[in-house]
Amino acid sequence: MKRVRHFASDNNSGICPEAWAALEEANHGHTPGYGEDPWTRKAANLIRDVFETKCEVFFVFNGTAANSLALASTCQSYHSILCHEFAHVENDECGAPEFFSNGTKVQLLPGKQGRLTPAGIEHAVLKRTDLHYPKPRAVTVTQATELGTVYTPDHLKAIRKAAKKHDLKIHMDGARFANAVAQLGVKPKDITWKAGVDILSLGATKNGTPVGDAVVFFNSNLAHEFEWRCKQAGQLASKMRYIAAPWVHLLRDGAWLRHAAHANQMAARLARALKKIKGVELLMPRQANGVFVELPLPVIDALHARGWHFYTFIGAGGARLMCSWDTTPEDVDAFAADLAELMANRKKLRPKTRKGKGR
Ligand SMILES: *Cc1c(COP(=O)(O)O)cnc(C)c1O
Numbered sequence: 001m002k003r004v005r006h007f008a009s010d011n012n013s014g015i016c017p018e019a020w021a022a023l024e025e026a027n028h029g030h031t032p033g034y035g036e037d038p039w040t041r042k043a044a045n046l047i048r049d050v051f052e053t054k055c056e057v058f059f060v061f062n063g064t065a066a067n068s069l070a071l072a073s074t075c076q077s078y079h080s081i082l083c084h085e086f087a088h089v090e091n092d093e094c095g096a097p098e099f100f101s102n103g104t105k106v107q108l109l110p111g112k113q114g115r116l117t118p119a120g121i122e123h124a125v126l127k128r129t130d131l132h133y134p135k136p137r138a139v140t141v142t143q144a145t146e147l148g149t150v151y152t153p154d155h156l157k158a159i160r161k162a163a164k165k166h167d168l169k170i171h172m173d174g175a176r177f178a179n180a181v182a183q184l185g186v187k188p189k190d191i192t193w194k195a196g197v198d199i200l201s202l203g204a205t206k207n208g209t210p211v212g213d214a215v216v217f218f219n220s221n222l223a224h225e226f227e228w229r230c231k232q233a234g235q236l237a238s239k240m241r242y243i244a245a246p247w248v249h250l251l252r253d254g255a256w257l258r259h260a261a262h263a264n265q266m267a268a269r270l271a272r273a274l275k276k277i278k279g280v281e282l283l284m285p286r287q288a289n290g291v292f293v294e295l296p297l298p299v300i301d302a303l304h305a306r307g308w309h310f311y312t313f314i315g316a317g318g319a320r321l322m323c324s325w326d327t328t329p330e331d332v333d334a335f336a337a338d339l340a341e342l343m344a345n346r347k348k349l350r351p352k353t354r355k356g357k358g359r
Contacts, residue, residue, distance in 0.1 A: 005324070005331050006309035007270075009206075010263060011290060015323035016208025018255045019246030023210070026245035035059065035240040043247035045200070047216060050251055052189050056223035058215045059243050059278040063088070063175045066201035066213040068096035071138060071164055073222050074169040074199070075348035077102040079137035082109055082124050084116050086146045088173055100233060101167050105134040115155060117313070118162035121305075125166045139163050142173040143191060145182040147283075148267075148290030148320075151180070153190050162194030169222065170196050175203035175213075178260035180289040192347030193218035204247060208259050208325045212243030263289035266323035266332055273336035279343050283318045295316040298349035299342045306338055 006012070046314075067089050071081050081097060083089050085108040085246035089097050097106055102264045109120045125136050141159065142326075151159075163170050172192065177200065181188055192200055198219035205211060217223035231237050237243050250256040255273050270285035274293055283292040295303075300312060300319060300341035310319045315349065323332070342349065 001311075003307040005327060006307070006328075007321040007323065008309040009333065010322045010324040011206050013208070013326045014212045014311075016250070018249040018324050019207060019209045022245040022249035023242060026241045031241050033057040033240065034236055035244075036291060037241045037243040037244070039246070040244040042246040043214075043255055046248060046251040047214060047298070050188050051192060051216065051218070052187070053218065054220075055193075055194055056217040056220050056226070056279060058226055058230055058246075059212050059221075059237065059240060060230055061211060061213075061237065061243075062216060063173070063201060063203050063213050063235060064093045064096050065230075065235045066203075066215045067140070067171070067173050067224070068093060068100040068201045069213050069233055069235065070171050070201055071097045071140060072101035073224075073226055073229060074138040074171065075104040075352070076137070077104055078134055080105040080107045080134035081138055082107050082112060082116070082121055082139040082168070084109055084111050084142065084145070085141055087140065088146060088175065089142075091138055091146075097251055100229075102236070104107060104137075107134075107136065113149045113189055114147030115149060115151055116141055116159060116221045118158045121159065121168070122166070123160040125168070126169070136166065138169040138171055140173060142175070142229050144176040144183070144288035144290075145196050148286065148288050149284055149290055150287045151191065152184060154193055155185060156191055156197070158196035163196065169198045169219070172197045172200045174200050176206055176260075176288055177202055178204075178207050178256050180262055182257050182261040182264050183287055185337075192216075198222055204256070206324070207245040207256055207263075208250065212237070212247070214247070217303045238266070260289070263325055263327060265327070266327040267291050267321075269329060270323065270332045270336065273332065273340065276317065277336070277340045277343050279346075282341070287350075289323045291321040292318050292324075293321065296343075296346055299339070300345055302342045302349050303335075303338060308335060
C-alpha cells in the first residue's frame with residue numbers, strides 16, 4: 001500500500017508552510033551572496049533573540065557539516081572528542097569530525113538511554129593521561145538524543161562540572177534541539193549556554209526547513225576564523241538567503257517550537273497506543289518525537305509490507321518510529337491499529353525468507 005507519510009525519519013517530511021512562504025518571499029530581486037544579505041542577518045539576530053545572548057552564528061548546509069566543523073574548531077589533531085557510542089557524530093557522519101579536524105580521535109562512551117554521564121566522562125579522561133594517548137579536549141552531547149530521550153538542565157549541569165574540571169569544551173548536537181525545548185518546557189538558554197554549552201549545532205531540517213543548519217558559538221573565542229573553515233569545507237552557500245529565509249519565518253513567531261511540540265505530541269500519542277498492545281515493549285521512555293519499540297521480526301516485515309516505513313538498525317536493536325511536524329493523529333492511529341491486528345494474529349505470520357539465509 002502506498003502511504004503519504006510514515007515513521008522512517010523526521011527528515012522524510014516536506015517543507016513546512018512557514019518555510020515555503022519564506023522562500024517565496026525571499027525570491028524577489030537581487031541581494032548580495034555569501035551571507036551578506038538581509039535574510040541572513042535577520043536569521044542570525046532571531047537566533048540571538050531566541051537564546052537571549054550575544055553569540056556568533058554561521059549557516060552551513062547540513063548537520064554533519066555543523067557538527068564536524070564545530071568540533072574541529074575546539075580541537076587540535078592530537079586531541080580527542082568524547083561522545084556517546086550511539087552519537088550521530090560517530091555513527092552517521094562517515095568520519096567527518098575526524099576528517100575536518102585532521103585526525104582528532106572520537107572516543108566512544110556508553111551511557112543509559114543515549115545520555116553521557118559525568119562519571120563516564122571522568123573515567124574517559126582519567127584512564128590515561130600520558131602523552132602516548134590522545135588528550136580529551138571536547139565532549140559532545142546530542143539533544144534530544146539519538147534514542148529519543150532528553151538531557152534535563154540538571155543532567156547538563158552535571159556534565160558541565162565534569163567537563164570544566166578537565167578543561168573540556170562542550171558541543172551540543174541539536175539536530176532535534178526544538179523537540180528537546182518543547183518537551184522540557186525550558187528556555188533555550190537553560191539547556192545551552194547557561195548549562196555550559198560552548199557550541200550548538202542547531203538543526204532545522206527535521207523541523208520543517210528544506211536545508212541548512214546553524215552553528216551557534218556561545219563561546220566566541222572558538223568562532224575565531226570559523227568563516228574560513230566553512231568556506232574551505234564547501235559550506236558557504238552562495239545564495240545564502242534561501243537557507244536563511246526559512247529560519248526567519250520559523251523563529252519570528254515561534255513556529256519552530258509549535259512544530260516540534262506537535263511532533264512530540266504525535267510521538268506521545270503513538271507511545272500511549274503502543275503500550276496498550278499486548279506483547280509490545282517500549283525500549284526507551286518517550287521524551288521527544290521518537291518512539292523506540294521492540295517488535296517480533298515477522299510483525300516488522302508485515303508492517304513494512306503494509307507500506308509502513310521505519311528503521312530497525314538504530315539504537316538498541318528495536319524499531320524506531322519518528323514523528324514529524326506533519327504527522328497526523330490519523331497516521332498514528334492507523335499505524336497502531338495495524339500493529340494491534342498483526343500482534344494479535346502474529347502466530348499466523350511467517351518470517352519473510354531472507355536472501356542468502358536459507359530460511
Ligand atoms: C539528522 C541528524 C543530524 C544531521 O544530519 P545531516 O544529515 O548531516 O543533516 C545530526 N545529528 C543527529 C542526531 C541527527 O539525527
